[in-house]
Amino acid sequence: MNKIIDEQDLARDHERFKQLIRSAIKAFVISIIVGLVGGYLVFQYLPSGKYPAAILYVPGILAVIVTCLPIRSRKKKWFPTPEALKAAAEYKPTK
Numbered sequence: 001m002n003k004i005i006d007e008q009d010l011a012r013d014h015e016r017f018k019q020l021i022r023s024a025i026k027a028f029v030i031s032i033i034v035g036l037v038g039g040y041l042v043f044q045y046l047p048s049g050k051y052p053a054a055i056l057y058v059p060g061i062l063a064v065i066v067t068c069l070p071i072r073s074r075k076k077k078w079f080p081t082p083e084a085l086k087a088a089a090e091y092k093p094t095k
Helices: 002-045 054-080 082-090
Strands: none
Touching: 002 054, 002 082
16 A cells, blocks of 8 residues: 555655746746847847846746746755655656
8 A cells, every 4th residue: 555655645746846847938938038028028128238238038937936946945845855846857657
């Protein structure tokens, strides 16, 4: 019975790992889009020559922070130890 519970836990953790990876990919794409559009809008609306070029990166950096914080907290909640994350990543479901 313990082996069945462990197998179910590993399968659940593997699904959570896949969901975490999908969320990270979505956050990456959203950050790129927000960074490009936001940087372009900052470039258009600020007067030229008054601000450093690094200001153009601010929307992208804020997007990365906002989209990655929920992923980080979910990872800490689901996988409290590095071993749990490694086990979920290495698990191969049998079907």
